[in-house]
Amino acid sequence: MFDIKTELTTNPKEKPAPEELGFGHFFSDHMFILDYTDGVGWHDPRIVPYQPISLDPSAMIFHYGQSVFEGLKAYVTVDNDALLFRADQNFKRLNRSNERLCIPAIDEELALEGLKQLVTVDRDWIPNNPGTSLYIRPFIIATEPNLGVHPSKKYHFIIIMSPSGSYYKEGINPVKILVEEQFVRAVKGGTGEAKTGGNYASALKGQEIASREGYAQTLWLDGKENKYIEEVGSMNIFFKINGIVITPALNGSILPGITRDSMIQVLKFKGIPVEERQISIDEVVEAHQNGTLEEVFGTGTAAVISPVGELKYLDDKMSINKGEIGEISQMLYDTLTGLQYGSIDDTFGWTI
Numbered sequence: 437m438f439d440i441k442t443e444l445t446t447n448p449k450e451k452p453a454p455e456e457l458g459f460g461h462f463f464s465d466h467m468f469i470l471d472y473t474d475g476v477g478w479h480d481p482r483i484v485p486y487q488p489i490s491l492d493p494s495a496m497i498f499h500y501g502q503s504v505f506e507g508l509k510a511y512v513t514v515d516n517d518a519l520l521f522r523a524d525q526n527f528k529r530l531n532r533s534n535e536r537l538c539i540p541a542i543d544e545e546l547a548l549e550g551l552k553q554l555v556t557v558d559r560d561w562i563p564n565n566p567g568t569s570l571y572i573r574p575f576i577i578a579t580e581p582n583l584g585v586h587p588s589k590k591y592h593f594i595i596i597m598s599p600s601g602s603y604y605k606e607g608i609n610p611v612k613i614l615v616e617e618q619f620v621r622a623v624k625g626g627t628g629e630a631k632t633g634g635n636y637a638s639a640l641k642g643q644e645i646a647s648r649e650g651y652a653q654t655l656w657l658d659g660k661e662n663k664y665i666e667e668v669g670s671m672n673i674f675f676k677i678n679g680i681v682i683t684p685a686l687n688g689s690i691l692p693g694i695t696r697d698s699m700i701q702v703l704k705f706k707g708i709p710v711e712e713r714q715i716s717i718d719e720v721v722e723a724h725q726n727g728t729l730e731e732v733f734g735t736g737t738a739a740v741i742s743p744v745g746e747l748k749y750l751d752d753k754m755s756i757n758k759g760e761i762g763e764i765s766q767m768l769y770d771t772l773t774g775l776q777y778g779s780i781d782d783t784f785g786w787t788i
């Protein structure tokens with residue numbers, strides 16, 4: 437249906453050993469590219485050898501940050517099939533980010549077809565040790581050579597892929613999270629719910645502070661009152677208080693995580709009470725004090741699920757579930773990875 441040209445590499449790279457994978461260090465042999473030119477639209481979908489791209493120093497991406505990106509994974513299943521998880525949702529979200537950043541919409545079906553062909557070409561790059569996967573990074577950058585502040589008239593849409601181990605060095609073990617009280621990540625009406633580079637650049641400072649204090653990531657509070665919980669650096673956040681699982685409602689400044697949505701659906705399917713609502717840091721502190729804060733966990737593509745063993749807010753270091761993995765966290769992790777590695781039946785229709 438789509439005419440995607442493929443140019444195979446004549447110089448395939450050596451694949452890294454499973455133990456040296458880490459996250460985002462290595463890249464597969466090929467990449468997918470699609471160009472946009474004003475008046476023509478998106479054109480020339482192609483798979484080419486992974487290579488540097490050449491841009492004019494005045495290309496708009498370097499100056500005003502007009503860019504969007506996505507993150508998803510390909511897995512090798514227990515039956516040795518290559519599998520994508522809800523990839524259609526990533527391209528839907530990419531288009532919502534595009535809309536916010538004044539970038540022309542892509543054809544989601546073309547993007548998915550391009551991705552499938554790319555994964556097929558680089559099939560051998562999907563690592564198959566437990567917990568490993570091929571991380572996929574679709575992104576769009578503004579390439580028009582022009583210093584005027586306006587939406588670019590030219591773009592590249594590119595998909596690159598990186599064989600990856602577990603995201604956190606701690607693996608599925610609980611992580612320590614620092615609640616950021618000085619800086620904010622996003623405000624209502626801003627770009628928080630779009631997946632755009634600027635959100636991550638502005639979050640670096642908080643991440644730096646957290647790392648310096650020995651914490652894995654930052655937990656962001658709302659940009660207006662510094663009171664309501666939003667999300668973690670690259671994860672959405674869930675709290676189990678008194679038997680009920682609570683996650684902040686999507687309010688315009690939170691990234692609508694695909695793992696978040698999947699977890700909510702799994703919880704509902706299992707009959708576990710789950711609420712999407714505003715939740716303040718004070719409510720969490722209070723629940724901790726009266727012994728009803730049972731579990732805290734983050735969800736995201738890279739980490740899948742990350743139980744939180746310690747949450748630090750101001751001078752209060754809250755230890756959660758004695759720093760151990762909670763029952764719900766474990767169940768969700770097992771369900772999601774079971775679906776992703778094909779060891780349990782996909783009753784949700786999420787795998788591709």
Ligand code: PMP
Pocket residue numbers: 507667668669670671672691692693694695696735736737738
């Ligand atoms: N929040 C932020 C800020 C993120 O970068 C991510 C990772 N994409 C998430 C949440 C989780 O989203 P997803 O489950 O789609 O990976």
